[in-house]
Amino acid sequence: MIDFDSAVALILNEARPLPCESVALEGAADRVLAADLRARGDAPRAAVSAMDGYAVRDADLATLPARLPIATVAFAGRADVPVLPPGTCARVFTGGPVPHGADRIVVQEIVGRDGDLALFEAPPGPASHIRAAGSDFRAGDTLLPAGTVLGFRAIVAAAAADVAALSVVRRPRVVILGTGDELAEPGRALETPGSIPESVSFGVAALARQCGAEVLARRRLTDTPELLEAAARLALAEADLVVVTGGASVGEKDYARSMFAPLGLELIFSKVAIKPGKPVWFGRVGGALVLGLPGNPTSALVTARLFMAPLVAGLAGRDPAALLNWRDMILTAPLKPCGDRETFERGRLVDGGVAGLEVQDSATQKALAIADVLIRRRPGAPGLGVGDVAAVLDF
Template structure:
C-alpha cells in the first residue's frame, strides 16, 4: 500500500495527451488545441469605422462651422474601399470601410444634416474612431497556442482566425463497468428483491465528461467471472481507459482485478493509504489504462476526483497537475484529529470558508449532492478549530 502523494505522482506520470484529430469548428468547444492556431488574414482587413458617424479630413474641419456634402456611404460588409473626394465627407457605419483620405470618424451625435450635406459645428474630441487594418491581429499571427482549452472566449478568437476546422487533442474514450450482483438499474431496484440502484457509474460518467472524456459505454455486470472477463476484453477493444467500480476489496466475489488478468494486467498500484477509498487501484493492460474504484458511492466519487480526474484531463490535453490544485481555506467548523490514514473529509463552501459536512460515511449518497470541497488531513494531524486553515480541493 502506498501513500497518496506517491499514487498521485504515478497517475500524473501516465497522464500525457493522446494523439490529435481534426474536427469542425462548431464541435470544438471545450476541446484542447493540438497545434498553434494562426490567423489566415488580417483583422480588420482594411481600416474600418469604430462608430456610426462621418469620415472626414482634418483639414476640412480646420474652420468651424463647416458644411460638407456626403459623397459616399459605407456600411459594414462593403467590399470596396472608396476614396474621399476633397471638401466632402462619407457617411460610415460601425465596421464599414473608412474611405481613403479620411483622417477620422466624427460620431453622428454631434453632426447635423441638411439634405445631402453634413453640418459640423462642434470640434470633435481626440478619438479618431478608426480601427486600423491589422490592428487586432495580422495574417500568420498565433491567436491561440497549442494546449489552449477552447472555452467560450477562446472560441471567438478561433472563429476570427477564419478557419473551418481545428486540430485538437483526441478525447480519451472511456468505458465504465459497474460490478455487483446487488445492483439494479435505477427505476427497477424496488421491484427487485435484495437490490439497490446502481448509482456510482452515473456520477463517474458525469465526472469523466467534465474533465474531457468521451464516455462510450456504461455497463452493469454481475459478479460472474466469465461475464466479467468477457466484458473486460470487450472494453479493452473499445476504450483508451476503463473504469471499474466495485469488486476491489478482499471478498469472495471481488473480481475487479482478476477480470483483466488474462489480458496481461500490469498493476501500477493496488491500494492507497487514504480514507475513504483505500481499495482504489490503477494499472494497464494491452496499452489501455484501467482505474478500479471502490463500490461505496462516496469512496468511489472521492477517489474518482483525486485520481481519475487528473488522468482524464492529462489524456485530453489539459494540465493534469492543475486538477490537484490544493489551496488553503478558512474552516467555519472544527475538525477532529486525523487517524493514521490520510483522510479526505467532505466539506462545503459557506460564509467565505469551508464547513465540514455532518455526514462522512463512505456509503452516503445524499451528502454528495451538496459537498463541493475535499478537506485534506494528513495522518496524525491534530484537531483544528473553526477559524484555522486547512488544505482543500474543489470537489
C-alpha cells in the same frame, strides 16, 4: 499499499496527451489545441469605422459650422475602399471601410442632415473612431497557443483566424463498468427485491466528461466471472481508459481485478493508504489504462476526483496538476484527530471558510450531494479548531 502522493505521481506519469486529430470549428468547443493557432490574415484587413457616422478630413472641419456634401456610402462588407475628395464627407457604418483621405469618423449623433448635405456644428472630439488595418492582429500572429482549452471566448478568436478546422488533442475514450448483483437501473430498484439503484457510474461519467473525456458507455454487470471477463475484453477494445466501480475489495464476489487478469493486466498500484477509498487500484492492459474504484458511492466519487479527474484531464491535453490544486482555508468548525491513514473529509464552504460535514460515511449519498470540497488530513494529524488552517480541494 502505497501512500497518496506516490499514487498521484504514478497517475500523473500516465496522464500524457493522446494523439491529435483535426476537427471542424463547429465541434471544437472544450477541446484542447494541439498546435499554435496562427491567423491567416490581418484583422481588420483594411481600416474600418468603429462607429456609425461620417468620414471627414480634419481640414474640412477647421471652421465650424461646416456643410459637406455626402460623396459616398460605406457599409460593412464593401469590398473596395473609396477615395474621399477634399471638401466632402462619406456616410459610413460600423465595420465599413474608411475612405482614403479621411482622418476621422464623426459619430452620427452630433451630425445633422439637410438632404445630401451633412451639417457639422460641434467639434468632433479627440477620438478618431477608426480601427486601423491589422490593429487587432496581423497575418501569422499566434492567437491561441497549444494547450489552450477552447472555451467560448477562444472559439471566437479561432474563428477570427479564418480557419475551418483545428488540430486538437483526441478526447480520451472512457468506458465505465459498474459491477454488483445488487445493482438495478435507477427507476427500477424499488420493483426489484434486494436491489439498490446503481448511482456511481452516473457521477463518474459526469466527472469524466467535465475533465474532457468522451464516455462511450456505462455498463451495469452482475458478479458473474465469465460475463465480467467478456465485458472487460470488449471495453479494452474500445477505450483508452476503463473505469470499474465495485468489486475492488477482498470479498468472495470481488472480481474487478481478476476480470482483467487473463487479458494481461499489469498493476501499477493495488491499494492506497487513504480513507475513504483504500481499495482503489490502477493498471494497464496493452494500450489501455484501467482504474478500479470502490463500490461505495462516496469512496468511489472521492477516488474518482483524486485519481480519475487528473488522469482524464492529462490524456485530454489539459494540465493534470491543475486538478490537484490544493489551497489553504480557515476552518469554521473543529476537526477531530486523523487516524493512521491519510483522510479526505468532505466539507462545505461556510462563511468564507470551510467546515467538515457531520456525516463522513463512505456509503452516504445525501451528504455527498452537498459537499463542496475535500479536506486533506495527514496520518496521525491532531485535531484542529476553529480558525486553524486546512488544505482543501474543490470537489
